[in-house]
Amino acid sequence: MHILVVLPNWLGDVAMCTPALRALHQRYPHAQITVAGRRIAVDVLEGLPGIANSVVLPARPNFMEMIRISRQLKPWSRDLAIVFPHSFRSALLAKLSGARRILGYNRGGRSWLLTDSIEPYREEGKIQPVYMAQEYSDLLNAVDVKPDNQGLELVADDQEIEAVRNHLSRTGPVVGFAPGAAFGPSKRWPAERYAAVANDLHERIDAQCVLMTGPGEEDTRDAFLEAASVPIIQCHGGSPTLARLKATISQLDLLIGNDSGPRHVAVAFDVPVICIMGSTKPAYSCGPYEKGEVLRIDVDCGPCQQPVCKTDHRCMTGISPELVANTAIRFLP
Known part of the structure; x- marks a missing residue:
């Protein structure tokens, strides 16, 4: 067949x-x-x-x-x-x-x-x-195909995992940050706020902060790095690939990101996620296999499902770095 x-x-x-x-x-x-x-x-x-x-x-x-x-x-x-x-x-x-x-x-x-x-x-x-x-x-x-209800599944290459581990130390929880979203800027919490969370978690719990961005997200990456005042790890060696992204996410203790692809990769590797959600409807992407928490606020114009916000992006800017950091700590070892 x-x-x-x-x-x-x-x-x-x-x-x-x-x-x-x-x-x-x-x-x-x-x-x-x-x-x-x-x-x-x-x-x-x-x-x-x-x-x-x-x-x-x-x-x-x-x-x-x-x-x-x-x-x-x-x-x-x-x-x-x-x-x-x-x-x-x-x-x-x-x-x-x-x-x-x-x-x-x-x-x-x-x-x-x-x-x-x-x-x-x-x-x-x-x-x-x-x-x-x-x-x-x-x-x-x-x-005649029935689900087994075992959740999402992806595989990371062993050599890629070893390369990622070479970037990490043996102390402090490993927290990944995925500030991009290919759908459009309406899905993106400001990169500077992600950096503020990284600064906070590093100072409070000695977190190892790993930044994950892909091709076309250079501006987001640069804004994050400029606002960060603590060491930021990038495991891709200057050439991000999906193989390295999967391997990196598989080694995290927690992922903090938007409602975008890395979130679901983390779910596939059973990694808890703090998802910062704004313009999209939760019903499409929130399922029973995810660990962690979705942070969102109700606004009169959303969820709009639009790639570009037509107003003031308050569905995202209304979420504070303090809230994200405090929520993250609850899910870290």
């Missing part, structure tokens, strides 16, 4: 689809499961059991590119294609690949591309937000 899985685009969503991937492998242990997605999606799943092949897809391919890619996918999608993203393009790619059966949610006017078009969760006729790990697992009910 050949099964193609079209992966979500965002790092956090990919981490949240791992319970569904594991359950799929458990139900069809002899199937050849191929995952296809953007580079970030394929890389974060590196080392995960049950995946036979990985195919990197370009971002937003045009029709001719999709024809070329579909020919590459054709041997791996013969029996079933599972489409996790909601986009029309992802369902079209599965259709072009020639899969006999195509499973996905009825979103974006694409139901005619799917052989198994599953209705999203609704209340009073309106689509409602659902924890993404549950949404992905629920989709697989149609192919």
